[in-house]
Amino acid sequence: MINAQRLEHVEDELETVKRLLVSTASYGESASRRLNELTIKQDLTQSHLDELTIKQDLTQSHLDQIGGKVDQLTIKQDRSQSHLDELTIKQDRTQFHLDQLTIKQDRTQSYLDQLGARLDQVGGKVNQLSDKIDSFITHTQRLFTKTGSEIEETKARTERLEALMLKLDRNFEEQKSQFQEFQLTTGAALDRIDRVLDYLLRQQGGNPNPPS
DSSP states (O other): OHHHHHHHHHHHHHHHHHHHHHHHHHHHHHHHHHHHHHHHHHHHHHHHHHHHHHHHHHHHHHHHHOGGGHHHHHHHHHHHHHHHHHHHHHHHHHHHHHHHHHHHHHHHHHHHHHHHHHHHHHHHHHHHHHHHHHHHHHHHHHHHHHHHHHHHHHHHHHHHHHHHHHHHHHHHHHHHHHHHHHHHHHHHHHHHHHHHHHHHHHHHTTOOOOOO
16 A cells, blocks of 8 residues: 555656646747747847948938038938937847846756756656565565465365265264174174073973073
């Protein structure tokens, strides 16, 4: 009963480990997708920056060519700078998210390491339990074999005892028959002796008739 409870406890721990592994794998896949998305956004950001550089060059060329449009170009430049500032903020946010993701990944790896250690411990306990069960089965098989031999020996002894009882019963019946025959013979002999004694007594008393 204790072995069954231990096996059930081990199975519960293995099921918990399985759920943790599935959850960790799902989290890893989600993190991978987010990294891919961030990479795509980074590429888009770089593309925008390249486009902005080209525009900046064009703007500088226009400034050189058209002095009258300096104010308009300055406004556009301010807008471009604002966009760059926004992109910088987004980039900082992206880096912050990446840092958090790295921290979470480190925690996940730590959990996985702890989980691996627990799995090794559980595996060791399962192996010990398996060895004990194998030993118990071997011992039980030896007991069954020994018990079977004792049962066969007891059965043989019982059969010999039954044969002996039957032989004793037959001997008793034969002795009983012989004793009854002996009683009959002895009774008849005693009757004859009694008659002879009566005859002899009558002879002594003058009676000429012999006994029949």
